[in-house]
Amino acid sequence: MxxxxxxxxxxxxxxxxxxxxxxxxxxxxxxxxxxxxxxxxxxxxxxxxxxxxxxxxxxxxxxxxxxxxxxxxxxxxxxxxxxxxxxxxxxxxxxxxxxxxxxxxxxxxxxxxxxxxxxxxxxxxxxxxxxxxxxxxxxxxxxxxxxxxxxxxxxxxxxxxxxxxxxxxxxxxxxxxxxxxxxxxxxxxxxxxxxxxxxxxxxxxxxxxxxxxxxxxxxxxxxxxxxxxxxxxxxxxxxxxxxxxxxxxxxxxxxxxxxxxxxxxxxxxxxxxxxxxxxxxxxxxxxxxxxxxxxxxxxxxxxxxxxxxxxxxxxxxxxxxxxxLNVWGKDINYFSKDIYNTKENIMGGVPKVFCRIYTNIMTEIDNLPSPKRRLVRKILSLRKSDHNGPFSKFLESIFHISKKIKDKVNPNLEIILSGGGKLSPDIAEEFCYLLNIKYCQGYGLTETAGAILGNHADDEHFEYIGGPIAPNTKYKVRTWETYKATDTLPKGELLIKSDSMFSGYFLEKECTKNAFTDDGYFKTGDIVQINDNGSVTFLDRSKGLVKLSQGEYIETDMLNNLYSQITFVNFCVVYGDDSMDGPLGIISVDKYLLFISLKNDNMLEKTGVTEKNYSEKLIDETLNETIYIDYVKGKMMEIYKKTNLNRYNVINDIYITSKQWDTTNYLTPTFKIKRFNVFKDFSFYIDAVKKKYEEKLSGSSTGSMNNGERCEKKDDIKNGSDNENKRISKSQLNGLNECAIKSEEEDVLEEVQKALRKYEEKNITQGVQKQLRRSNGTSMRKAREGSLLNSNERENDINGKRYIKETVPEEQQVNA
Missing domain, CATH: 3.40.50.980 (Rossmann fold)
Known part of the structure; x- marks a missing residue:
């Protein structure tokens, strides 16, 4: 710090x-x-x-x-x-x-x-x-x-x-x-x-x-x-x-x-x-x-x-x-022009805005002639592997790819400041290489009067949200279920005290009282990890962490960001609870970008979609046919395979919608998702998937479900002595055969990886950590995988209900 x-x-x-x-x-x-x-x-x-x-x-x-x-x-x-x-x-x-x-x-x-x-x-x-x-x-x-x-x-x-x-x-x-x-x-x-x-x-x-x-x-x-x-x-x-x-x-x-x-x-x-x-x-x-x-x-x-x-x-x-201060024209059709005309060197925004700009750039690259497209992708890949080092700068000095892209967006842009949610680290890194700019992540709430944590100018970590911005900020974590404040890298609910902290909620005394701990710390409701250097890694909202029937926790916000990287996906909302073996996803897609993706993958003839009819063809009823479900799940699997996440994060059940999402239904003014509104309006699908798992518990053989159709699947779960073998459809086998089946050898490998992670967190220098992250994924992501219920907690959780400690939570404090 x-x-x-x-x-x-x-x-x-x-x-x-x-x-x-x-x-x-x-x-x-x-x-x-x-x-x-x-x-x-x-x-x-x-x-x-x-x-x-x-x-x-x-x-x-x-x-x-x-x-x-x-x-x-x-x-x-x-x-x-x-x-x-x-x-x-x-x-x-x-x-x-x-x-x-x-x-x-x-x-x-x-x-x-x-x-x-x-x-x-x-x-x-x-x-x-x-x-x-x-x-x-x-x-x-x-x-x-x-x-x-x-x-x-x-x-x-x-x-x-x-x-x-x-x-x-x-x-x-x-x-x-x-x-x-x-x-x-x-x-x-x-x-x-x-x-x-x-x-x-x-x-x-x-x-x-x-x-x-x-x-x-x-x-x-x-x-x-x-x-x-x-x-x-x-x-x-x-x-x-x-x-x-x-x-x-x-x-x-x-x-x-x-x-x-x-x-x-x-x-x-x-x-x-x-x-x-x-x-x-x-x-x-x-x-x-x-x-x-x-x-x-x-x-x-x-x-x-x-x-x-x-x-x-x-x-x-x-x-x-x-x-x-330039006030934009409130017309999304001229937003890009407003950005260009303003010539701002610092751009503040929320993850959804940067994701959309990134998607637009990548779509333009995808539409380039094949030789040029391959050249651009290769150079960007080489620059990324060099981590913007001397070789990367040498390539840019020859090909000027970032300059050409940046000249169309905003030639003066030097840095982006992201707040109001966490931008996917992968997109943040790609964005920086595309435009040759600096990226800083901040964290704050209305209750903290703005940013309370943030990267400083020399931070190079896309996973972190930095440390305290104000000198009088104190922060700590308290144990939240399986996230332990006593870990080597403390994890749990983030608690904050600062002179920029609000005094209470107007005319809401009970809410104000419940918002603070007995010693005056504000309960953010966010689950984080405090790193060795005092910086913070955001994991998820406490309400976004859900436990599946096996006792495994998944981070729904992380999965939402992960699968929103797909170019045609506007929003992904993941749902799960302790009655389900795996999460489901409500996928909001952009019709035009989906059409472009289908076109690039030579899927137009199979789907019957054309440039003239895509707007009428790509509606909810059609999109939840098997051909589209398999196509979107295939794209999701491509993203999943690039991670080190365990199999519980694979989404087998999805509902695709192309209906407009805005502030009148599912979005806040800053483009955050009102997940409860989504769950309410798509309860017909959620209830259908939950019913599938209920039937499974009663002995029925069922599989993934999309728009009322039951598709047979296979998932070999090693959980004590309870092993089940189920059938899997051919279309699912093509997308899931490498990830859905967990062998004993993979279980052993997972344990080895856990040990490696512990060693990495305790003993490996920062320089070596970077090398490990390049080949084996980030330490933060691996640490998240290791957050499992221990055997004693499983014994106390036999009914599949969330295990909550009744004792006074442990706390780990960092006084800044």
Whole structure:
């Protein structure tokens, strides 16, 4: 933890608005934010104009109709129970961030909700909090009006959309402006950071030009609101009174400045209370981090929901560093163009986004003419085997493959920062070689105000999520079932204590109490391993670890990531429980990419799929026919064979769906999977597979099941004296014969591998470990394979139920 140890033990608290204002005063004419539309920069605002807008709305929040937002008393310990609440419910925009900072300045607590929350969730939150003021997007108003009779407390609705345009962006004076900046800053490098400001000539376009369609919609909704006794106002109208009087109210470090509602992956969203001190410690731990010191945070494309704490802290950081925040155009068809036009050197994102970019690149490579495709793959393979060493750089200097790919994505890209989940190590490594960039993984939650653990600039391990970012972070693990805190490399549930840790869930005292241990550590619910150097390896969510009927644990999140590497797979959701011999998978596929894969594998004639009919042909009913099931399982088996996972991780039962997955059904705003929603909607298939295992226990001979069809299979399980021999279909035999049958020799080999792993963890130097990982898989993955119930635990688990220790859990602490 070299990056961590060099820091001071504590920061001296200062309200972060003071840092924003100091930066504003030093660079008033630099571009602060740019909004993109249809792949081009559309609206922009300088630091001077932006913070004037912030100051103006802050004044409105305190003085509107002579009283502003009124205080309310709540049954809450924080803020002595007194809160002024401003709801923010919208997508990324200049005005979203302006309203957020205005509230922070005026002592008003923001109540932040994801724009993709269902209307029922929003109604519940508004009523529970008795919210009166709400900033929201124009497109979201109608949904609220449909439930207006259920919202007795709501009074003022403020539209964040900008309905007028009076500025244009002219890119013709780059050279003169660059000369001007180079004189003042001494910087003559190529376009980086907020050099966008040097490329822009601000020209007035005369009278205000209104978006007629939006204006008409606004006027219609305003009349509807008036009939309901509600007020509908424009944010821009409420900031017309310009003021430069910046008065910061309530600088108390423990003042709850924001309540952020979680994305609700495991149930009802909860309001996470974050204080001034929480946000301050988060931002300054990032500011002093080696990644920030090595790579300038001067330009960023904001495309993840800014209501999510990961993106929000990113936006704050850009303004602290005097950079330019680019807001994407909210049109996925222009997303690639937004990335290219922004020219950001640092790209933050979640695993699903990077997986999709990676898949698109690999699809383009697959579509190259055969000789060129083989050449590209060979060179990339050689570079990977050299681990980006001298030979790798020599190959790149000759063929420029990474440069050619990178020039199409973003020629300025230097590093990607992944959060909000774990990116598959294999994809992360491939991604780095494809684009010749650095990869850093971070770990954090809404409750930690953002990233709490992360790689430092010199980390080369794709398996790790690094160590503590903040100097006052303490972390430890406590034993969770078979994951032991007393192991040589401690494993178990991650517990964290930090100054960036939240104070509790708003109006949820029981949830708050259950979220912490008796000694004040937050229970993350994540199962991790603490490595020798203090870094952390993420294993799975505790809810994602399931035990099969043999007592074997499988990591469903790991399997989800593993099989999502297949180019045409959008999402893989693995299910298993203690009544099943093996897991099943719900596979969401992309129709077009599946068509391309079928085409490349000469499967079009067999399936009858053509370029004209693939969209109509590749529907759920057709996809769960044997030919597609065998094809997809074959692809999954190809991925599986590249791992050192045991046979319990083979998925024999799959259901394929091409239906749209989005935030209205199975995804959170940050593209995490709402697994319980998936399990509920696909329960018809899960129940059918479970019934198969029930019949097996009662003596019936059954096999893998897809869309009601029973396929015979064979799985020779060595578990005590219980051996069963079953038949296997020809199609399954082709895909599983090398992995499904476990011989005695393989059992012996597995034991040898366990011993090797123990030796590797204890005695082998880091350099030798790398060599072993290249040939035998990573030590982390092997350690996961060895997490088996011991014989005593099996005796206590004869009914197939989850074994949970009733004694006080062992803990292994690392004080950073």
């Amino acid at each position: 070299k990056d961590h140890k060099k820091k001071n033990s504590l920061y001296v608290y200062k309200h972060i608005m003071k840092f924003f204002l100091d930066k504003y005063k030093s660079i008033p004419n630099e571009i602060a934010l740019v909004e993109h539309s249809y792949g081009e920069p559309q609206n922009y605002i300088t630091y001077d104009n932006f913070f004037r807008k912030v100051s103006s709305f802050s004044h409105t929040l305190n003085t509107y109709e002579g009283k502003g937002i009124e205080s309310k008393k709540y049954n809450e310990k924080q803020n002595n129970g007194i809160f002024k609440l401003l709801g923010i419910y919208g997508s990324n925009s200049i005005n979203w961030l302006a309203s957020d900072l205005s509230a922070m300045m005026s002592g008003v607590t923001t109540l932040v909700m994801h724009s993709k929350f269902s209307i029922d969730v929003i109604v519940d939150i508004l009523n529970e909090t008795q919210l009166e003021w709400l900033c929201l997007d124009l497109d979201l108003v109608e949904g609220l009006l449909n439930h207006i009779n259920e919202l007795p407390h709501l009074k003022n609705l403020i539209i964040l959309d900008t309905l007028s345009k009076n500025k244009e962006i002219n890119l013709n004076k780059e050279e003169n402006n660059n000369d001007k900046k180079n004189k003042s800053s001494g910087n003559s490098t190529s376009v980086k950071g907020n050099d966008l400001s040097n490329m822009i000539e601000i020209t007035c376009s005369g009278p205000l030009e209104y978006d007629k369609e939006k204006l008409k919609k606004y006027n219609e909704l305003k009349k509807k609101c008036e009939k309901c006794g509600k007020k509908l106002m424009l944010f821009d109208d409420m900031t017309k009174t310009q003021t430069k009087k910046f008065t910061i109210k309530n600088e108390d470090p423990d003042f709850v400045t924001s309540i952020v509602y979680t994305s609700g992956t495991s149930g009802k969203p909860k309001g996470v209370m974050l204080s001034n001190k929480n946000i301050y410690n988060q931002l300054f731990s990032l500011y002093n981090h080696s990644v920030r010191e090595r790579y300038s945070f001067k330009n960023h494309l904001s495309y993840l929901p800014i209501s999510h704490v990961f993106e929000r802290t990113f936006a704050y950081s850009i303004l602290m560093y005097g950079g330019t």
